[in-house]
Amino acid sequence: MGTDPTRLRILLANWSPRLAGGAELYVASVVPELHQRGHGLAFLYENDVPVDRDPIPLPDSCPTWDVSRLGLRMALAKISEWRPDVVFVHGLQDPETEGALLDVVSSVLLAHTYYGTCISGSKTFKFPHVRPCDRRFGPACLLLYYPRRTGGLNPLTMLRMYRLQSSRLRHLRRYDTVLTLSNHMRSECVFNGVPESCAHRLPLPAPLGYRRSVTQQRSARSFDAEGDRIHLLFVGRMDLLKGGRVALDAVHQVRRKLGYAVRFTMVGDGPDRAALERKARAMTRNNPEIKIEFTGWCDRDTIRSLMDAAHVLVVPSLWPEPLGLVGLEAQFHGLPVAAFDAGGITEWLHDGVNGHLARLDPPNAGGLADTIAACLASQEHYSQLSGGALDFARRIDHGAHIMRLEEILGTVSAERRNVGTAED
Numbered sequence: 001m002g003t004d005p006t007r008l009r010i011l012l013a014n015w016s017p018r019l020a021g022g023a024e025l026y027v028a029s030v031v032p033e034l035h036q037r038g039h040g041l042a043f044l045y046e047n048d049v050p051v052d053r054d055p056i057p058l059p060d061s062c063p064t065w066d067v068s069r070l071g072l073r074m075a076l077a078k079i080s081e082w083r084p085d086v087v088f089v090h091g092l093q094d095p096e097t098e099g100a101l102l103d104v105v106s107s108v109l110l111a112h113t114y115y116g117t118c119i120s121g122s123k124t125f126k127f128p129h130v131r132p133c134d135r136r137f138g139p140a141c142l143l144l145y146y147p148r149r150t151g152g153l154n155p156l157t158m159l160r161m162y163r164l165q166s167s168r169l170r171h172l173r174r175y176d177t178v179l180t181l182s183n184h185m186r187s188e189c190v191f192n193g194v195p196e197s198c199a200h201r202l203p204l205p206a207p208l209g210y211r212r213s214v215t216q217q218r219s220a221r222s223f224d225a226e227g228d229r230i231h232l233l234f235v236g237r238m239d240l241l242k243g244g245r246v247a248l249d250a251v252h253q254v255r256r257k258l259g260y261a262v263r264f265t266m267v268g269d270g271p272d273r274a275a276l277e278r279k280a281r282a283m284t285r286n287n288p289e290i291k292i293e294f295t296g297w298c299d300r301d302t303i304r305s306l307m308d309a310a311h312v313l314v315v316p317s318l319w320p321e322p323l324g325l326v327g328l329e330a331q332f333h334g335l336p337v338a339a340f341d342a343g344g345i346t347e348w349l350h351d352g353v354n355g356h357l358a359r360l361d362p363p364n365a366g367g368l369a370d371t372i373a374a375c376l377a378s379q380e381h382y383s384q385l386s387g388g389a390l391d392f393a394r395r396i397d398h399g400a401h402i403m404r405l406e407e408i409l410g411t412v413s414a415e416r417r418n419v420g421t422a423e424d
Contacts, residue, residue, distance in 0.1 A: 006410070007040070008413055009042070009083060010034060010086055010087075011042045011043075011044060011079060011082070011084035011087040011105065012027060012041060012042070013045070013101060014043075014090040015046045015093045016045055016046070016048070016049060017048060017055055018049070018050060018051075018056060019055070019056060020049075023112040023113075025325065026090070026205065026208075027056055027090055028056045028208050029206065029398075030405065031058060032057070033398070034402070034405075034406075035061075035062075041059060041061075042062060042063045042064070042084065043056075043058055043063070043064045043065070044065050044075060045064070045065075046067045046094060046097060047067075052297075054299075063082060067094075072097055072100060076100055079104070084105050086106040086412055086416075087106070087107050088409065089107065089108065089109045090110050091112060095167035095168060098168070099167075106413050107175050107176050108175060108176060108177045108179060108412055109172065109177075109179065110202075111178055111179070111188075113322055114322070116137065116165050116166075116169035116172040117136075117137045117165070117169065119137075119141050119142075119145060119158065119161045120151035122150065122241055125144075125148040125149065125150060126148070127147070130318045131362055132360070133148070133150065137169060142158065142162060169193070172192070172194060173193050175194075175198070176198065176412045176415065176416065177412050178199050178200075179199075180199070180202070180322075182344030184320065184323075184347065185322045185344060186199050202401055202404055203397060203400045203404055204328065204348070204401065205396070205401040206396050218333075218390055219334075220334055220384070220390060221383065221386040222379060222382070222383055223376060223382035223383070225260050229260060229262065229263050229291070230262055230311050230376060231265070231310045232312050232314050233265050233267070233306055233312070233313050234316070235267040235303060235313070236268050236315075236317075237268055239270045240272060240318070241317065241318050242270070242272075242318075244272055245272070245275075245279065246318065247266075247368065248264075248279050248283060250314075250368040251264050251290060251292070252283065252290070253365060254372050254373055257369060257373040261289040261291070262289070262290050263291045264290070264292045264314075265292075265295065266292065266293065267297070267298050267303060269297055273294065276294070280292040303329075304333070307335050310335060311375075312336050312355075312375045313335050314339075315327050315338070315340075317343075317345070319343070320342045320344070321342060321343040321345050322343060322344050323345075324343070324344060324345045324349075327339065327348055327349055327355075330389065331396075334387070334390040334393075335386070336354060336355040336375045336382065336386060337389075338358070338371040338374075339358070339371070340357070340360045340363050340367075341358065342360045345357075350388070350392075352385075354385055354388035354392050355389070
Protein backbone atom coordinates (compact mmCIF):
# COMPACT_ATOMS: atom_id res chain seq x y z
CA MET A 1 0.00 0.00 0.00
CA GLY A 2 2.82 2.40 0.83
CA THR A 3 4.19 2.21 -2.76
CA ASP A 4 0.87 3.11 -4.42
CA PRO A 5 0.47 6.91 -4.55
CA THR A 6 -3.31 6.55 -4.85
CA ARG A 7 -3.46 4.61 -1.56
CA LEU A 8 -2.41 6.44 1.56
CA ARG A 9 -1.61 5.45 5.10
CA ILE A 10 -3.62 8.04 7.04
CA LEU A 11 -3.16 8.60 10.76
CA LEU A 12 -6.27 10.18 12.27
CA ALA A 13 -5.58 12.15 15.45
CA ASN A 14 -8.14 13.48 17.91
CA TRP A 15 -8.40 14.13 21.63
CA SER A 16 -11.15 11.48 22.03
CA PRO A 17 -12.04 8.18 20.32
CA ARG A 18 -15.74 8.64 21.15
CA LEU A 19 -18.69 10.42 19.55
CA ALA A 20 -18.28 13.43 21.83
CA GLY A 21 -19.33 16.18 19.41
CA GLY A 22 -19.46 17.45 15.86
CA ALA A 23 -15.79 16.79 15.09
CA GLU A 24 -16.09 13.15 16.12
CA LEU A 25 -19.33 12.71 14.14
CA TYR A 26 -17.45 14.05 11.13
CA VAL A 27 -14.61 11.56 11.64
CA ALA A 28 -17.16 8.75 11.88
CA SER A 29 -18.70 9.89 8.58
CA VAL A 30 -15.45 9.83 6.58
CA VAL A 31 -13.72 6.75 8.06
CA PRO A 32 -15.80 4.13 6.20
CA GLU A 33 -15.44 6.05 2.91
CA LEU A 34 -11.66 6.29 3.20
CA HIS A 35 -11.40 2.62 4.22
CA GLN A 36 -13.63 1.51 1.34
CA ARG A 37 -11.43 3.40 -1.12
CA GLY A 38 -8.40 1.38 -0.02
CA HIS A 39 -6.59 3.76 2.31
CA GLY A 40 -4.88 2.39 5.39
CA LEU A 41 -6.13 4.00 8.61
CA ALA A 42 -4.78 4.30 12.15
CA PHE A 43 -6.13 6.33 15.05
CA LEU A 44 -4.29 8.23 17.79
CA TYR A 45 -6.18 9.75 20.71
CA GLU A 46 -5.28 11.41 23.99
CA ASN A 47 -7.90 10.11 26.45
CA ASP A 48 -10.72 7.56 26.26
CA VAL A 49 -13.45 9.96 27.39
CA PRO A 50 -16.33 10.73 27.74
CA VAL A 51 -17.12 7.17 28.77
CA ASP A 52 -20.89 7.62 28.35
CA ARG A 53 -20.58 8.16 24.57
CA ASP A 54 -20.30 5.46 21.94
CA PRO A 55 -16.88 4.92 20.34
CA ILE A 56 -16.21 6.16 16.82
CA PRO A 57 -16.73 3.09 14.58
CA LEU A 58 -13.40 2.03 13.09
CA PRO A 59 -12.44 -0.83 10.73
CA ASP A 60 -11.06 -3.96 12.40
CA SER A 61 -7.79 -3.38 10.56
CA CYS A 62 -7.33 0.08 12.11
CA PRO A 63 -4.72 0.18 14.91
CA THR A 64 -5.47 2.59 17.76
CA TRP A 65 -3.08 4.20 20.24
CA ASP A 66 -4.07 5.84 23.52
CA VAL A 67 -1.49 8.45 24.54
CA SER A 68 -2.77 8.51 28.14
CA ARG A 69 -1.93 4.81 28.51
CA LEU A 70 1.12 4.40 26.29
CA GLY A 71 2.78 7.73 27.00
CA LEU A 72 3.75 10.07 24.19
CA ARG A 73 7.16 8.51 23.56
CA MET A 74 5.77 4.99 23.08
CA ALA A 75 2.86 6.29 20.99
CA LEU A 76 5.31 8.05 18.67
CA ALA A 77 7.32 4.84 18.39
CA LYS A 78 4.16 2.97 17.34
CA ILE A 79 3.41 5.67 14.77
CA SER A 80 6.95 5.50 13.39
CA GLU A 81 6.66 1.73 13.07
CA TRP A 82 3.32 2.06 11.23
CA ARG A 83 4.83 4.70 8.87
CA PRO A 84 1.91 6.99 7.98
CA ASP A 85 1.98 9.10 4.83
CA VAL A 86 0.01 11.90 6.45
CA VAL A 87 -1.63 12.75 9.77
CA PHE A 88 -5.17 14.16 9.67
CA VAL A 89 -5.77 16.08 12.92
CA HIS A 90 -9.20 17.07 14.30
CA GLY A 91 -8.25 18.69 17.59
CA LEU A 92 -5.74 17.78 20.29
CA GLN A 93 -5.65 19.06 23.86
CA ASP A 94 -1.92 18.77 24.55
CA PRO A 95 0.36 21.03 22.48
CA GLU A 96 3.27 18.66 23.14
CA THR A 97 1.44 15.83 21.38
CA GLU A 98 0.48 18.09 18.48
CA GLY A 99 4.00 19.48 18.11
CA ALA A 100 5.51 15.99 18.11
CA LEU A 101 3.22 14.91 15.26
CA LEU A 102 4.06 18.02 13.27
CA ASP A 103 7.75 17.17 13.61
CA VAL A 104 7.55 13.67 12.19
CA VAL A 105 4.92 13.48 9.45
CA SER A 106 3.04 15.50 6.81
CA SER A 107 0.14 17.18 8.58
CA VAL A 108 -3.37 18.39 7.80
CA LEU A 109 -5.71 19.99 10.34
CA LEU A 110 -9.46 20.23 9.96
CA ALA A 111 -10.33 23.31 12.04
CA HIS A 112 -13.71 22.41 13.53
CA THR A 113 -13.46 25.16 16.19
CA TYR A 114 -11.62 28.41 16.94
CA TYR A 115 -8.41 26.47 17.41
CA GLY A 116 -5.64 28.89 18.37
CA THR A 117 -7.65 32.00 17.51
CA CYS A 118 -9.42 32.83 20.81
CA ILE A 119 -8.51 32.54 24.51
CA SER A 120 -11.77 30.86 25.49
CA GLY A 121 -12.52 29.34 22.09
CA SER A 122 -15.94 31.04 22.04
CA LYS A 123 -14.97 34.03 19.83
CA THR A 124 -17.67 36.02 21.66
CA PHE A 125 -17.97 39.09 23.85
CA LYS A 126 -20.53 38.60 26.64
CA PHE A 127 -20.59 42.17 28.00
CA PRO A 128 -22.28 44.63 27.77
CA HIS A 129 -24.24 42.28 25.53
CA VAL A 130 -23.48 39.08 23.66
CA ARG A 131 -21.90 39.61 20.24
CA PRO A 132 -19.27 37.83 18.12
CA CYS A 133 -15.67 39.02 18.43
CA ASP A 134 -13.94 39.92 15.17
CA ARG A 135 -10.45 40.54 16.58
CA ARG A 136 -7.24 38.77 15.63
CA PHE A 137 -5.86 36.64 18.48
CA GLY A 138 -2.97 38.26 20.34
CA PRO A 139 -1.86 40.00 23.57
CA ALA A 140 -4.66 42.59 23.30
CA CYS A 141 -7.12 39.76 23.98
CA LEU A 142 -5.82 39.68 27.56
CA LEU A 143 -6.89 43.32 28.00
CA LEU A 144 -10.41 42.54 26.78
CA TYR A 145 -10.84 39.28 28.70
CA TYR A 146 -12.49 40.88 31.75
CA PRO A 147 -14.08 44.06 30.30
CA ARG A 148 -15.82 42.06 27.54
CA ARG A 149 -16.23 38.82 29.55
CA THR A 150 -14.70 36.69 26.82
CA GLY A 151 -14.08 33.96 29.40
CA GLY A 152 -14.44 33.36 33.13
CA LEU A 153 -13.26 35.44 36.08
CA ASN A 154 -10.22 33.45 37.22
CA PRO A 155 -6.99 35.23 36.18
CA LEU A 156 -4.98 32.00 36.42
CA THR A 157 -7.38 30.33 34.00
CA MET A 158 -7.07 33.32 31.66
CA LEU A 159 -3.27 33.05 31.58
CA ARG A 160 -3.32 29.26 31.24
CA MET A 161 -5.79 29.42 28.33
CA TYR A 162 -3.85 32.23 26.66
CA ARG A 163 -0.66 30.16 26.74
CA LEU A 164 -2.52 27.12 25.44
CA GLN A 165 -4.13 28.98 22.55
CA SER A 166 -0.84 30.73 21.74
CA SER A 167 0.78 27.30 21.39
CA ARG A 168 -2.08 26.14 19.21
CA LEU A 169 -1.76 29.20 17.00
CA ARG A 170 1.95 28.51 16.47
CA HIS A 171 1.05 24.95 15.50
CA LEU A 172 -1.84 26.12 13.31
CA ARG A 173 0.63 28.05 11.16
CA ARG A 174 2.91 25.00 10.85
CA TYR A 175 0.40 22.63 9.25
CA ASP A 176 1.02 21.79 5.62
CA THR A 177 -2.67 22.46 5.01
CA VAL A 178 -5.56 23.70 7.15
CA LEU A 179 -9.05 22.58 6.08
CA THR A 180 -12.42 23.99 7.10
CA LEU A 181 -16.06 23.14 6.47
CA SER A 182 -17.13 26.78 6.04
CA ASN A 183 -15.81 29.91 4.36
CA HIS A 184 -16.32 31.63 7.71
CA MET A 185 -13.72 29.39 9.35
CA ARG A 186 -11.35 29.60 6.41
CA SER A 187 -11.40 33.39 6.71
CA GLU A 188 -10.77 33.09 10.45
CA CYS A 189 -7.69 30.93 9.89
CA VAL A 190 -6.27 33.20 7.19
CA PHE A 191 -6.95 36.26 9.37
CA ASN A 192 -4.82 34.64 12.07
CA GLY A 193 -1.81 33.91 9.91
CA VAL A 194 -2.47 30.75 7.89
CA PRO A 195 -1.29 31.41 4.30
CA GLU A 196 -4.23 31.60 1.88
CA SER A 197 -2.58 28.96 -0.30
CA CYS A 198 -2.59 26.54 2.66
CA ALA A 199 -6.23 27.10 3.73
CA HIS A 200 -8.98 25.24 1.91
CA ARG A 201 -12.72 25.03 2.44
CA LEU A 202 -13.98 21.53 1.65
CA PRO A 203 -17.33 20.90 -0.04
CA LEU A 204 -20.01 20.34 2.59
CA PRO A 205 -20.14 16.75 3.85
CA ALA A 206 -23.27 14.77 4.52
CA PRO A 207 -23.81 14.30 8.28
CA LEU A 208 -23.18 10.85 9.73
CA GLY A 209 -25.70 8.35 8.38
CA TYR A 210 -27.10 10.62 5.66
CA ARG A 211 -26.68 10.56 1.91
CA ARG A 212 -28.61 12.20 -0.90
CA SER A 213 -30.62 8.98 -1.34
CA VAL A 214 -32.21 9.69 2.06
CA THR A 215 -33.98 12.70 0.57
CA GLN A 216 -35.07 11.10 -2.70
CA GLN A 217 -38.09 9.45 -1.10
CA ARG A 218 -39.11 12.55 0.84
CA SER A 219 -41.47 15.30 -0.21
CA ALA A 220 -41.98 18.71 1.32
CA ARG A 221 -43.82 18.65 4.62
CA SER A 222 -47.14 20.28 5.34
CA PHE A 223 -47.71 22.21 8.54
CA ASP A 224 -50.10 20.15 10.63
CA ALA A 225 -50.16 21.13 14.30
CA GLU A 226 -50.81 18.02 16.38
CA GLY A 227 -53.84 18.73 18.54
CA ASP A 228 -53.30 22.45 17.88
CA ARG A 229 -49.81 22.17 19.40
CA ILE A 230 -46.64 23.03 17.49
CA HIS A 231 -43.47 21.06 18.18
CA LEU A 232 -40.14 22.91 18.42
CA LEU A 233 -36.80 21.12 18.79
CA PHE A 234 -33.39 22.08 20.20
CA VAL A 235 -30.38 19.74 19.89
CA GLY A 236 -27.04 20.73 21.39
CA ARG A 237 -24.89 21.44 24.39
CA MET A 238 -26.64 23.33 27.15
CA ASP A 239 -24.46 26.31 27.97
CA LEU A 240 -24.90 30.07 27.83
CA LEU A 241 -23.64 30.60 24.29
CA LYS A 242 -25.78 27.84 22.77
CA GLY A 243 -28.74 30.07 23.62
CA GLY A 244 -31.06 27.74 25.53
CA ARG A 245 -32.25 30.53 27.83
CA VAL A 246 -33.11 32.79 24.91
CA ALA A 247 -34.95 29.90 23.24
CA LEU A 248 -37.10 29.33 26.34
CA ASP A 249 -37.98 33.03 26.48
CA ALA A 250 -38.92 32.87 22.80
CA VAL A 251 -41.38 30.02 23.43
CA HIS A 252 -43.71 32.32 25.39
CA GLN A 253 -43.72 34.83 22.56
CA VAL A 254 -44.32 32.19 19.90
CA ARG A 255 -47.33 31.01 21.87
CA ARG A 256 -48.77 34.53 21.83
CA LYS A 257 -47.88 35.26 18.21
CA LEU A 258 -49.35 32.11 16.68
CA GLY A 259 -52.06 31.13 19.15
CA TYR A 260 -50.97 27.50 19.19
CA ALA A 261 -49.93 25.55 22.25
CA VAL A 262 -46.21 24.76 22.16
CA ARG A 263 -44.23 21.59 22.84
CA PHE A 264 -40.50 22.26 23.11
CA THR A 265 -38.09 19.30 23.22
CA MET A 266 -34.55 20.08 24.41
CA VAL A 267 -31.99 17.38 23.58
CA GLY A 268 -28.56 17.54 25.16
CA ASP A 269 -26.77 18.27 28.40
CA GLY A 270 -24.27 20.70 29.84
CA PRO A 271 -23.56 23.17 32.65
CA ASP A 272 -26.73 25.19 31.99
CA ARG A 273 -29.16 22.27 32.07
CA ALA A 274 -30.22 22.59 35.72
CA ALA A 275 -30.89 26.32 35.31
CA LEU A 276 -32.83 25.67 32.10
CA GLU A 277 -34.94 23.03 33.83
CA ARG A 278 -35.76 25.43 36.68
CA LYS A 279 -36.74 28.10 34.19
CA ALA A 280 -38.89 25.60 32.26
CA ARG A 281 -40.70 24.50 35.42
CA ALA A 282 -41.52 28.12 36.25
CA MET A 283 -42.78 28.70 32.69
CA THR A 284 -45.03 25.65 32.58
CA ARG A 285 -46.39 25.91 36.12
CA ASN A 286 -50.15 26.49 35.75
CA ASN A 287 -49.67 26.92 32.00
CA PRO A 288 -50.82 23.78 30.14
CA GLU A 289 -50.39 25.56 26.79
CA ILE A 290 -46.61 25.14 27.06
CA LYS A 291 -44.92 21.76 27.47
CA ILE A 292 -41.12 21.53 27.77
CA GLU A 293 -39.20 18.23 27.79
CA PHE A 294 -35.54 17.53 28.56
CA THR A 295 -34.27 14.25 27.13
CA GLY A 296 -30.53 14.40 27.86
CA TRP A 297 -28.23 13.17 25.10
CA CYS A 298 -29.97 10.82 22.66
CA ASP A 299 -28.69 8.30 20.14
CA ARG A 300 -28.72 9.21 16.47
CA ASP A 301 -31.88 7.21 15.70
CA THR A 302 -33.82 9.05 18.41
CA ILE A 303 -32.62 12.42 17.13
CA ARG A 304 -33.69 11.48 13.61
CA SER A 305 -37.14 10.49 14.90
CA LEU A 306 -37.45 13.79 16.75
CA MET A 307 -36.48 15.71 13.61
CA ASP A 308 -39.16 13.85 11.68
CA ALA A 309 -41.76 14.76 14.33
CA ALA A 310 -40.81 18.42 14.94
CA HIS A 311 -42.11 21.43 13.02
CA VAL A 312 -39.07 23.69 13.43
CA LEU A 313 -35.49 23.14 14.59
CA VAL A 314 -34.42 26.06 16.78
CA VAL A 315 -30.67 26.88 16.65
CA PRO A 316 -30.42 29.78 19.13
CA SER A 317 -26.60 29.93 19.24
CA LEU A 318 -25.36 33.31 20.45
CA TRP A 319 -21.78 32.65 19.35
CA PRO A 320 -20.54 32.41 15.75
CA GLU A 321 -21.01 28.71 15.05
CA PRO A 322 -18.14 27.40 12.88
CA LEU A 323 -20.83 25.62 10.82
CA GLY A 324 -23.69 24.19 12.89
CA LEU A 325 -23.86 20.54 11.84
CA VAL A 326 -27.22 19.93 13.54
CA GLY A 327 -28.84 22.39 11.13
CA LEU A 328 -27.19 20.64 8.21
CA GLU A 329 -28.72 17.39 9.45
CA ALA A 330 -32.18 19.01 9.57
CA GLN A 331 -31.99 19.65 5.81
CA PHE A 332 -32.18 15.91 5.13
CA HIS A 333 -35.47 15.78 7.04
CA GLY A 334 -36.99 18.75 5.22
CA LEU A 335 -37.12 20.45 8.63
CA PRO A 336 -37.13 24.28 8.54
CA VAL A 337 -34.67 26.00 10.87
CA ALA A 338 -34.89 29.21 12.90
CA ALA A 339 -31.49 30.58 13.97
CA PHE A 340 -29.46 33.70 14.64
CA ASP A 341 -27.36 35.03 11.78
CA ALA A 342 -23.89 34.16 13.09
CA GLY A 343 -20.72 32.45 11.90
CA GLY A 344 -21.03 29.66 9.37
CA ILE A 345 -24.79 29.15 9.79
CA THR A 346 -25.59 31.21 6.70
CA GLU A 347 -23.65 28.73 4.55
CA TRP A 348 -26.55 26.29 4.86
CA LEU A 349 -29.45 28.42 6.17
CA HIS A 350 -30.79 30.90 3.63
CA ASP A 351 -33.43 33.28 4.92
CA GLY A 352 -36.84 32.54 3.42
CA VAL A 353 -35.55 29.49 1.53
CA ASN A 354 -35.10 26.71 4.13
CA GLY A 355 -35.85 28.63 7.31
CA HIS A 356 -35.45 32.10 8.76
CA LEU A 357 -32.60 34.08 10.33
CA ALA A 358 -32.76 36.50 13.25
CA ARG A 359 -30.36 39.42 13.59
CA LEU A 360 -27.58 39.10 16.14
CA ASP A 361 -27.10 42.69 17.26
CA PRO A 362 -27.80 41.90 20.02
CA PRO A 363 -29.58 38.53 20.04
CA ASN A 364 -32.92 38.57 21.82
CA ALA A 365 -35.91 36.32 22.38
CA GLY A 366 -38.21 38.59 20.39
CA GLY A 367 -36.11 38.29 17.25
CA LEU A 368 -35.85 34.51 17.62
CA ALA A 369 -39.61 34.23 18.21
CA ASP A 370 -40.24 36.23 15.04
CA THR A 371 -38.14 33.80 12.98
CA ILE A 372 -39.93 30.76 14.44
CA ALA A 373 -43.29 32.35 13.76
CA ALA A 374 -42.19 33.25 10.23
CA CYS A 375 -41.45 29.57 9.53
CA LEU A 376 -45.03 28.73 10.51
CA ALA A 377 -46.76 31.75 8.99
CA SER A 378 -48.84 29.70 6.54
CA GLN A 379 -49.22 26.19 5.18
CA GLU A 380 -47.90 27.28 1.79
CA HIS A 381 -44.80 29.04 3.16
CA TYR A 382 -43.99 26.18 5.52
CA SER A 383 -44.09 23.69 2.65
CA GLN A 384 -41.85 25.96 0.58
CA LEU A 385 -39.28 26.08 3.39
CA SER A 386 -39.42 22.30 3.82
CA GLY A 387 -38.93 21.81 0.08
CA GLY A 388 -36.05 24.29 0.17
CA ALA A 389 -34.37 22.25 2.90
CA LEU A 390 -34.71 19.02 0.91
CA ASP A 391 -33.38 20.72 -2.23
CA PHE A 392 -30.33 21.91 -0.28
CA ALA A 393 -29.73 18.41 1.09
CA ARG A 394 -29.91 16.90 -2.39
CA ARG A 395 -27.15 19.22 -3.55
CA ILE A 396 -24.74 18.04 -0.84
CA ASP A 397 -22.38 15.60 -2.52
CA HIS A 398 -20.52 13.54 0.06
CA GLY A 399 -18.57 11.82 -2.68
CA ALA A 400 -17.23 15.18 -3.85
CA HIS A 401 -16.23 15.95 -0.28
CA ILE A 402 -14.29 12.68 0.03
CA MET A 403 -12.61 13.11 -3.36
CA ARG A 404 -11.43 16.63 -2.49
CA LEU A 405 -10.21 15.42 0.91
CA GLU A 406 -8.31 12.56 -0.77
CA GLU A 407 -6.76 14.95 -3.25
CA ILE A 408 -5.49 17.27 -0.50
CA LEU A 409 -4.16 14.48 1.71
CA GLY A 410 -2.39 12.94 -1.27
CA THR A 411 -0.87 16.26 -2.37
CA VAL A 412 0.42 17.03 1.13
CA SER A 413 1.94 13.56 1.43
CA ALA A 414 3.59 13.79 -2.00
CA GLU A 415 5.02 17.26 -1.33
CA ARG A 416 6.64 16.15 1.92
CA ARG A 417 7.94 12.99 0.21
CA ASN A 418 9.41 15.05 -2.64
CA VAL A 419 11.12 17.38 -0.18
CA GLY A 420 12.65 14.40 1.61
CA THR A 421 13.88 12.94 -1.68
CA ALA A 422 15.45 16.25 -2.72
CA GLU A 423 17.26 16.52 0.63
CA ASP A 424 18.65 13.00 0.23
